Amino acid sequence: MQISLFITCFNDTLFPETGKAMVQLLERLGHQVDFPLEQTCCGQMHYNTGYQEETIPLVRRFVEVFGEAEAVVAPSASCVGMVREFYSKVAERAGDPELANAVEEVIPRVFELSEFLVKELGIEDVGAYYPHRVTYHPTCHSLRVLHVGDAPLILLRNVRGIDLVELPAAEQCCGFGGTFAVKNADTSMAMLGDKIRHIKGTGAEVCAAADNSCLMHIGGALKRQRSGVEPVHLAEILASTEETE
Amino acid sequence: MPEHNTGADWINVDFISVTMKNKKKTPTFEETAKAYLSNTQLRRNIGHATHTIREKRETVVGEMPDWEILREAGSQLKKRVMRHLDDYLLQLEASVQEAGGKVHWAGDAEEANRIIADLVKEQQAEEVVKVKSITTDEIGLNQALAGEGIRALETDLAELIVQLAEDEPSHILVPAIHKNRSEIRELFRKKLNQQELSDRPEDLAEAARLYLRKKFLNAKVGISGANFAVADTGTVAVVESEGNGRMCTTLPETLITVMGIEKIIPRWRDFEVFMQLLPRSSTAERMNPYNSFWTGVTEGDGPREFHLVLLDNGRTNVLADEVGRQTLNCIRCSACLNVCPVYERTGGHAYNSVYPGPIGAILTPQLRGLDDEGAASLPYASTLCGACYEVCPVKINIPEVLVHLRGKIVDRKKREGGLKTKTDPEHVGMRWMGRAFTKRSRYERAQKIARLGQKIFVRDGTISNLPGELSGWTAMRDLKPIPKQTFREWWGDRDE
Known part of the structure; x- marks a missing residue:
C-alpha cells in the first residue's frame, strides 16, 4: 500500500526519531511510504485553545496535501482525533461546503498508527524485538x-x-x-x-x-x-x- | 497531619458570587485551584469519595445490557424538549394549574427570590424547610430570604452540614464531599450542641434526625427543587436518598418548588428512561430510596397550596447557542464530576460556582456570561480527556462544548482588541504560529528560528528554566530541546 506519512508538526520538530521509526516500520511491513513536504500542522493547538479562525487555512492545507492519498497515517492519536472530531466543524465555521465535502472524503483514510496496523491491515505481530x-x-x-x-x-x-x-x-x-x-x-x-x-x-x-x-x-x-x-x-x-x- | 487548617473554613469563600445576575468578578479557576491543591485533607477526602462512587457506578451501569440505548433515548428526549421548550412550558403551566397548582415565571434570580419571599410572607412563616436544591443555591435564595427575616433550613444531611459550617457546597450530589466524618462530628458538637457525639455515620445521622424532625413537624412552608416536571400531567418529581425531601414536600401546608425551565420531560412514560439513567449515574443505585411525585394539590393529602416557580436566569441564552444548548440536557447526576481527573484533585470550590466539575465548566460560563473573568476561565479547566462525555447519561459532549466556548472567548478577545490582547503572550504566539503553519517556507523557517532561539535555555541537553508564561512548564518538568535535525530534514537527506 502507498502510505502517506502525516508526521504532525510536533513530531517533525521535536521527535524526528518517531518519524524515522514510522518509515522503517511501514517499509519493513512491505509498504511504500511517502512524505508530502507541504504538510505543516493539523491545527489542533489553535482549535482547542480557541483560535478557531486560524484553523481554517490549516484544514484547507491538510485536504490539499492529503486529499489524494491512499492512506494517511500519523504517530499521534491526538492529531488524528482533531481531523476526525473537529475538521467538519471547522469547515462549517468557514461556511465552505466544498471544504466540508473534501473533509468528509479524506477523514475515512486518516489513521493513527496502531489502529491502522491492527484494524485496517489486520496485523498483530510486526516482527519487532525490544528486550526491555x-x-x-x-x-x-x-x-x-x-x-x-x-x-x-x-x-x-x-x-x-x-x-x-x-x-x-x-x-x-x-x-x-x-x-x-x-x-x-x-x-x-x-x-x-x-x-x-x-x-x-x-x-x-x-x-x-x-x-x-x-x-x-x-x-x-x-x-x-x-x-x-x-x-x-x-x-x-x-x-x-x-x-x- | 501537616500544620494547617483543614476543612473549607480556611479559605475565604465570600467571593463566590451566588446570584448569576450579580455580575461580581469571580476569581479564575487557576487562581483558586492552586490553594485547594495544597489542602491534603481535601485531596484525600475527595479522591477517596470520587473513586468509590466511580467504581460503584461502573458496576451498576455494567449490569445494564441496554445502557447505550437508554443514553441515546435520554439524549433524544432532552433534545426534543429543548427544540420545543416554548410549547412544553405552556403545556406544563396549563397542566399544573389544572391540578390545582399555581405557576410563577421568573426571568432571573432576583425575580425568583422576590416571588418566593412574598409567598412565604403570605403564610406568615419565619422559618421554611428546604429539600436539597442547587437551583435555589444558584439564585442565592437562602441569603435573599434571610434579608427578609426568613430562616431557610436545609434538611438534606449534607446540605445541613454545609449550612451549619457556613460553607458552600462542593459537589452537585454530595455537597459536603470535601468533609470527612471527624470534621462533621466537630461541627455537630459545636452547632447542634451534641457534646458526646461519636464519629460513626449512624450516630451523626441520628443527631441530625433528632434536630430535623422537630423542624419538619412545625414548618408551614416547604421549598424544593425538582428533578423533573412532566409537561402533559403537571407532575413534579424529586428523587433522594434520605426521606427528608418526602417530609418537606408532604408535611408543610404550602409547598414552593423552584425549577429551571430545562427540567421538563414530555410525558409520564419518559420516566422509564430517566429513572434508570439518573440513579445509576448519580448515587450508583439501581433505584433511589425515595421517589416523590406530586401533581398539583390533593384534597386531604399533602400541602394545601402548591406553587411552581419556573426559572430562566440565563437558560434561554444557553438555548440560543446551537452547540451550547446540549448543556441544558443535564439531569444533575454528577457522574462527570466523579470521573473528572481535574475535579478529583481540586474539589468543587475551585470552580467558584454552585455548578462545579465538567458540567459546571460549561454551564457556569453560559449562565453568567463570558465577561465574568472567573466564568471565562472555566472552559480552560480541562485537559479535554473526554472521561465526562463517556459517562454522561444524556450524552452531553462536554469536550465539544468546552472547545466551543474557548472559541467564543478568543473571538471576543479579538473583537475587543486593545493593548492587553495584542501583548498577551498566548495571543502573540498563536498568531505567529498560525501564520507560520500556512506556508511551508515560513514553517520551516520557524523551526530553524525555534531551534536557534532555544540555545540560551538549553543546559546539559535539557531545558529546565523558561521565562514568562512557559515557566509553568519548567517549574515542575524538564523540557526536551528541539533536536539538531527535523524529520523533514532527515527525509530530505534520505531522498538524496
Whole structure:
C-alpha cells in the first residue's frame, strides 16, 4: 500500500526519531511510504485553545496535501482525533461546503498508527524485538476519541523480548491537555504526579504511548525526578528489531 | 497531619458570587485551584469519595445490557424538549394549574427570590424547610430570604452540614464531599450542641434526625427543587436518598418548588428512561430510596397550596447557542464530576460556582456570561480527556462544548482588541504560529528560528528554566530541546 506519512508538526520538530521509526516500520511491513513536504500542522493547538479562525487555512492545507492519498497515517492519536472530531466543524465555521465535502472524503483514510496496523491491515505481530521492561499509557484521545481499544497492547504483546507490565489506573489522564499544562500548571502537575507514581510503581524502564505530546509531559517529570524511566513512542518500539537493538 | 487548617473554613469563600445576575468578578479557576491543591485533607477526602462512587457506578451501569440505548433515548428526549421548550412550558403551566397548582415565571434570580419571599410572607412563616436544591443555591435564595427575616433550613444531611459550617457546597450530589466524618462530628458538637457525639455515620445521622424532625413537624412552608416536571400531567418529581425531601414536600401546608425551565420531560412514560439513567449515574443505585411525585394539590393529602416557580436566569441564552444548548440536557447526576481527573484533585470550590466539575465548566460560563473573568476561565479547566462525555447519561459532549466556548472567548478577545490582547503572550504566539503553519517556507523557517532561539535555555541537553508564561512548564518538568535535525530534514537527506 502507498502510505502517506502525516508526521504532525510536533513530531517533525521535536521527535524526528518517531518519524524515522514510522518509515522503517511501514517499509519493513512491505509498504511504500511517502512524505508530502507541504504538510505543516493539523491545527489542533489553535482549535482547542480557541483560535478557531486560524484553523481554517490549516484544514484547507491538510485536504490539499492529503486529499489524494491512499492512506494517511500519523504517530499521534491526538492529531488524528482533531481531523476526525473537529475538521467538519471547522469547515462549517468557514461556511465552505466544498471544504466540508473534501473533509468528509479524506477523514475515512486518516489513521493513527496502531489502529491502522491492527484494524485496517489486520496485523498483530510486526516482527519487532525490544528486550526491555515496558509499561503502556493509553492516551485519552486514543482511548476516548479514536477508540483504538487495545490495538496498541495487542501489538506490544507480540513484540519479542518485551517485558510488558500493566500500568495501574492507566486510563486516567496524565494532565497534559495542550495549553492546559501551562495555563493550569498546578492542576496539571497534580495529575501528572499520580501518573508518575503509577509508572514508577511498575518498575518499568520505558513508558510507551501513542502520543509524544503526553510523553513529553510525562517524560519531563520523569527526567526532572531522575527516575531512570525513559518515555518512548509506540512506533519506536515496533520499529526495533534484533539488528537495531 | 501537616500544620494547617483543614476543612473549607480556611479559605475565604465570600467571593463566590451566588446570584448569576450579580455580575461580581469571580476569581479564575487557576487562581483558586492552586490553594485547594495544597489542602491534603481535601485531596484525600475527595479522591477517596470520587473513586468509590466511580467504581460503584461502573458496576451498576455494567449490569445494564441496554445502557447505550437508554443514553441515546435520554439524549433524544432532552433534545426534543429543548427544540420545543416554548410549547412544553405552556403545556406544563396549563397542566399544573389544572391540578390545582399555581405557576410563577421568573426571568432571573432576583425575580425568583422576590416571588418566593412574598409567598412565604403570605403564610406568615419565619422559618421554611428546604429539600436539597442547587437551583435555589444558584439564585442565592437562602441569603435573599434571610434579608427578609426568613430562616431557610436545609434538611438534606449534607446540605445541613454545609449550612451549619457556613460553607458552600462542593459537589452537585454530595455537597459536603470535601468533609470527612471527624470534621462533621466537630461541627455537630459545636452547632447542634451534641457534646458526646461519636464519629460513626449512624450516630451523626441520628443527631441530625433528632434536630430535623422537630423542624419538619412545625414548618408551614416547604421549598424544593425538582428533578423533573412532566409537561402533559403537571407532575413534579424529586428523587433522594434520605426521606427528608418526602417530609418537606408532604408535611408543610404550602409547598414552593423552584425549577429551571430545562427540567421538563414530555410525558409520564419518559420516566422509564430517566429513572434508570439518573440513579445509576448519580448515587450508583439501581433505584433511589425515595421517589416523590406530586401533581398539583390533593384534597386531604399533602400541602394545601402548591406553587411552581419556573426559572430562566440565563437558560434561554444557553438555548440560543446551537452547540451550547446540549448543556441544558443535564439531569444533575454528577457522574462527570466523579470521573473528572481535574475535579478529583481540586474539589468543587475551585470552580467558584454552585455548578462545579465538567458540567459546571460549561454551564457556569453560559449562565453568567463570558465577561465574568472567573466564568471565562472555566472552559480552560480541562485537559479535554473526554472521561465526562463517556459517562454522561444524556450524552452531553462536554469536550465539544468546552472547545466551543474557548472559541467564543478568543473571538471576543479579538473583537475587543486593545493593548492587553495584542501583548498577551498566548495571543502573540498563536498568531505567529498560525501564520507560520500556512506556508511551508515560513514553517520551516520557524523551526530553524525555534531551534536557534532555544540555545540560551538549553543546559546539559535539557531545558529546565523558561521565562514568562512557559515557566509553568519548567517549574515542575524538564523540557526536551528541539533536536539538531527535523524529520523533514532527515527525509530530505534520505531522498538524496
